[in-house]
Amino acid sequence: MSVEYKTTYASIDNYNKGGVQMVSGNVKDYVFSNIYEVASKYAPYERVVVAKNLVYTIESCKAEGESPWYTCSHDEFAIAFDYDVEVHYIKMDDTSFIDDEKDGSFRLDDKPAGQYMGKITLNRGHQALLPEKTAYSFKAAKPATLVFQAILGDESNEKWSEICLT
Amino acid sequence: MTNLNVAVSNEQTGYQNFSAGSFTFRRDEYFAYVDYPDGEYVMPIDDFLKALMRDIAWGFFYGTVNFDSVFGTINHYGNVDLFIGTQNEEYVNNGKDFMENFPSEELMEIFKAILSDWTIEGFDPFAAPQETGTAWGPKNGNNDEAISRTRQVAQRMIGMPGDTEIRSDETGYTVNRHFKDVDQSNPVVEAEPGFEDQIHGFNLWAHLSRSDVTWNPSIVSICKQSLLCPTTEEYILPVEHGNDRVEWFIQCSDEIVWEIKDGKSSKPRASLIMRAGDVACMPADIRHQGFSPKRSMLIVWENGSPEIMEKIKNGTVPRVGVEF
Ligand SMILES: [Fe+2]
Numbered sequence: 001m002s003v004e005y006k007t008t009y010a011s012i013d014n015y016n017k018g019g020v021q022m023v024s025g026n027v028k029d030y031v032f033s034n035i036y037e038v039a040s041k042y043a044p045y046e047r048v049v050v051a052k053n054l055v056y057t058i059e060s061c062k063a064e065g066e067s068p069w070y071t072c073s074h075d076e077f078a079i080a081f082d083y084d085v086e087v088h089y090i091k092m093d094d095t096s097f098i099d100d101e102k103d104g105s106f107r108l109d110d111k112p113a114g115q116y117m118g119k120i121t122l123n124r125g126h127q128a129l130l131p132e133k134t135a136y137s138f139k140a141a142k143p144a145t146l147v148f149q150a151i152l153g154d155e156s157n158e159k160w161s162e163i164c165l166t
Numbered sequence: 167m168t169n170l171n172v173a174v175s176n177e178q179t180g181y182q183n184f185s186a187g188s189f190t191f192r193r194d195e196y197f198a199y200v201d202y203p204d205g206e207y208v209m210p211i212d213d214f215l216k217a218l219m220r221d222i223a224w225g226f227f228y229g230t231v232n233f234d235s236v237f238g239t240i241n242h243y244g245n246v247d248l249f250i251g252t253q254n255e256e257y258v259n260n261g262k263d264f265m266e267n268f269p270s271e272e273l274m275e276i277f278k279a280i281l282s283d284w285t286i287e288g289f290d291p292f293a294a295p296q297e298t299g300t301a302w303g304p305k306n307g308n309n310d311e312a313i314s315r316t317r318q319v320a321q322r323m324i325g326m327p328g329d330t331e332i333r334s335d336e337t338g339y340t341v342n343r344h345f346k347d348v349d350q351s352n353p354v355v356e357a358e359p360g361f362e363d364q365i366h367g368f369n370l371w372a373h374l375s376r377s378d379v380t381w382n383p384s385i386v387s388i389c390k391q392s393l394l395c396p397t398t399e400e401y402i403l404p405v406e407h408g409n410d411r412v413e414w415f416i417q418c419s420d421e422i423v424w425e426i427k428d429g430k431s432s433k434p435r436a437s438l439i440m441r442a443g444d445v446a447c448m449p450a451d452i453r454h455q456g457f458s459p460k461r462s463m464l465i466v467w468e469n470g471s472p473e474i475m476e477k478i479k480n481g482t483v484p485r486v487g488v489e490f
Contacts, residue, residue, distance in 0.1 A: 005344045005460060008420050010442035016440035018421065020446075025435050029488045031447040032438070035416070050445045051414040052488055053469040056392035058416065058445070075322065077387045077394065081418075081443065087363050090283060118357035118365055124359040125371025125418075127387065129323050129366060145443075147416075148390050149467075160490035 008051040011082035012040050012062065012145045020165060023158065033163040035060040039145040041163075045138070047148060049158050055103055057156055059148040063140035069112060070137065073098050076130040076150045078124035083144035087128050090135040091119035091150060098133055104153010108135060171206045172199055180305030182283050186247040186276045187266045189248060194282050195303050202238055202250050202264045207237055211284070212291075212301040216404035218281050223317060223382055226270060230408030230469070232453055234304040235432050238405070239273075243475060246270050253408060253453070255431035285309045292379035294400035294461065297343075307320050318353040332368050333376035344400065344461035345375030371418070374463045380470035381456070383466045391471040399458035408453040411474050413466065417444045420462035424448075425455045447487030 010016060015036035015116050031051070038048050042062040051058035058150070063085045078087065092114040112135045120128045130136050138146065149158070174192045175398075176183065182274045190201040198214035208287025214486055217233040226230070226241035236254050240247040249265040280455035285291060288299030289306030292315060293463075318330045325332040333339035341348065369472040370386060374396055377384075379402045383395035408429045417440040424438040429451045438446055449455050456464075477483040 005346065007345060007347050007460075008442060009418075015443050016441050017450050018417075018441040018444050021437045021439070022435055023434045026423075027448045028490065029447075030436070031445075031490075032436060033444045033445050034441075035445060036443040046444040051416070051447065051467055053392070053412060053414065053467070054471055054473060056389065056469055058414065058467060063461075075389055077389065078321065087365075087367075088420075089361075091361070115361075116358055117361040118355070120356070120365060120367040122367060123353065124349065125350065126371055127370045128332070128353065128367035129326070129365065129387075134364075149387055149392060149394050151389065153271075160488050161215055163490075164490065 009082070012036050012143050017087050022107060027165050030165070031160065032063070032165040036145050038163050039081075040143070042110040042157075044143075045073065046157060047150075047155050048124055048163065049152070049156050050163065052152065052158075055120050055152050057148070057150050057152050059147050059150055059156055061148075063138050063144045063146045064142070065140065067138040069110070069113075069135050070105045070155065071095075071098060071108060071135045071151070072130065072132060073100050074132050074151065075101045076105060077127055078122070078130055078138075078147055079147045079149075080124060081145040081147050082124055083123045085146055086119050087122065087130070088119045088137050088138040088139065089131075090114045092133070092135050093115050095133045103151040104156060105130075105150065106154040111137075114131055170215035171201055172197075172208070174199065180196065180303070182282045184276055184283075186248060186268065186273055189266065191280055193310065198284075202239075204250075204264055207236065207250055209234060210432065212289075213404065215281065215285055215289070215301050216291045218277060219313060220381060220405050222277050222281060223292075223315075225274070226406065228413070228428070229410030230453065232406035232408055234406070238277035240410075241270075241410075244270055246273050248273060249421050253432065255432060269312040281313055282308060282310055283312055284479040291404075292382060294330060294380050296418050317382055320385050320387060323366060323387045324373070326366050333373050336427040339378060342377065342398070342461060345398075347373060350375075366469070369462035370396065371463060374418075380461070391469055393468045393470055395466040395468050397464055397465050397466060398461050399456055401458065406455045409448055409450060410478055411469070411483050412450050413468065414487065415440060415446050415448070415450040416444055416465040416467060418465060420460050422460070422462055422464060423457045425457070427453050429453050449486045450483055451485050
């Protein structure tokens with residue numbers, strides 16, 4: 001018999017979180033959360049850390065409407081985990097205010113002066129580069145889940161006891 | 167003392183024996199035999215070759231690669247321990263464990279020679295069981311092409327000019343039978359003139375749907391020392407990985423059950439059922455083995471910081487990912 005396999009995904013409005021069956025020890029050791037649940041729970045573009053290793057992070061947020069503009073001294077990456085998200089990029093005229101030693105992205109007060117570089121429209125499973133020292137912002141017509149490969153910074157929020165199995 | 171080693175006739179099967187220090191490795195049609203000064207340890211040949219393939223592909227990996235609950239390697243990054251029972255409470259408590267240390271390149275060369283001689287035509291130790299022939303029977307050719315695949319490692323992000331290529335029909339990676347329904351569209355990149363090489367995106371799910379190996383992470387993007395290592399998983403992780411640092415998993419599709427045992431004693435601790443979107447951390451004092459009923463997409467998230475090596479050496483590496 002030939003089988004038609006169905007790949008099972010989830011989304012911000014439809015996820016089926018797993019869990020832990022403990023034999024011994026503490027369930028908190030596994031720091032178990034779900035990126036869709038986290039994205040659904042917090043304000044648009046509020047990045048919540050779901051994984052951390054030294055200063056490095058994986059962060060999840062809800063994309064909805066237009067985000068502020070951000071920049072960062074190093075590369076970051078964003079993956080759309082369910083619905084469409086646009087990423088817009090600006091090559092800033094002045095990047096001298098970016099401190100090379102400062103990790104993590106930070107918010108800009110306004111849309112920065114510079115050259116518009118273009119946009120990438122991400123759908124489920126698409127990953128985009130957020131290049132170092134480039135300004136970027138997001139736009140989503142309806143709530144979508146955005147996951148970042150990043151470094152702990154001003155925009156990173158740690159809410160472990162709210163998001164993890166205990 | 168009676169010699170309790172199983173009689174293996176290489177004349178009949180055509181395989182070679184190999185030695186590493188005081189270990190000798192032999193195979194027959196069904197089994198691998200690991201002879202060491204205190205005895206002999208037997209493993210099914212398919213399990214042995216699949217584990218050996220991962221240990222080679224991962225350069226002995228982070229920490230302990232348990233081929234099963236008795237035999238394996240411990241990476242000390244430059245040198246490596248080959249052991250029987252050192253990660254098994256009963257062996258240790260009864261003084262039956264045995265271990266020998268090797269320079270990594272020396273053991274790697276021997277491991278590669280074993281894998282090459284013992285892997286026969288039609289058996290692919292990287293493949294899911296339904297996608298390959300069997301490892302059984304007498305020596306019959308080799309499958310050096312399959313076992314010499316190296317994992318794809320991005321410099322910055324795959325698909326960027328000069329970086330590792332994205333998998334496609336053109337590059338010889340067809341969509342896996344379990345992922346025929348995975349959308350193959352690319353992100354729409356609308357770059358202004360002059361910025362074509364600076365803004366970049368690709369379809370990670372489609373890239374993964376074309377992976378021709380199981381349980382073998384590749385690297386798609388690098389943020390300083392943060393390595394995004396997605397992989398596709400089907401059937402059983404051929405090793406119990408005893409990680410020496412925390413290791414994070416992000417399940418992207420379908421589901422995987424992780425059996426967690428104590429790193430030292432091998433006593434059961436927990437099982438994790440991870441579904442799409444679930445994130446979990448493997449503590450640094452456990453061993454884990456995954457079971458994936460359908461081919462699934464998993465991001466293994468690693469940290470290559472030299473700082474972690476220092477912490478491992480001086481015993482200060484955190485046991486858990488986050489304390490809260
Ligand atoms: Fe692992």
